[in-house]
Amino acid sequence: MTWKTILKEEWKGLPRHWLPRKLSETIRVGDYIEVLRIGGKKLSGEITKIMIALDNDDVDGSYPSAVEIDNYDLRLGYSGSVHFGNTFAYFDEIKKVGRD
Numbered sequence: 001m002t003w004k005t006i007l008k009e010e011w012k013g014l015p016r017h018w019l020p021r022k023l024s025e026t027i028r029v030g031d032y033i034e035v036l037r038i039g040g041k042k043l044s045g046e047i048t049k050i051m052i053a054l055d056n057d058d059v060d061g062s063y064p065s066a067v068e069i070d071n072y073d074l075r076l077g078y079s080g081s082v083h084f085g086n087t088f089a090y091f092d093e094i095k096k097v098g099r100d
Contacts, residue, residue, distance in 0.1 A: 025097045027082060028071040034096040035089040045084035053079040060090060 027033065027047060034044045050069050051061025058066060061080040072080070074091055081088045 026071055026073045027094065027097055032098040033082065033084060033089070033094050035093045036095045037089070037093060043085075043087065043089065045087075047082050047084050049083040051080050051083070060088065 027050065029047050029050060031047050032044065033047055034042065036042055050072050052067045052069055052072065053059065053061045053063065054065045054067060055063045057063075059079050061067075066080070072078075072091075074094065078091070081090050082094065
């Protein structure tokens, strides 16, 4: 049994938006994003801040060790978040990225 097989079994029955996907986009401060939250709530807005977590327990980049950056390639798979409007979203909640 391979890790790929094990992961496939663990992902069975999860909602589609929880499943891993390849979003080959670099996000940048100023980009417009659409987010799908657990439970199906959709949000959108302009990115004002991107945070990367550097601590193993930090899932959203809110610890003092986190780094604020201007752009990030979502394919890298780091933990962190984007801030837009008066809220934030985890990287894996981003479903669409647009820019002018």
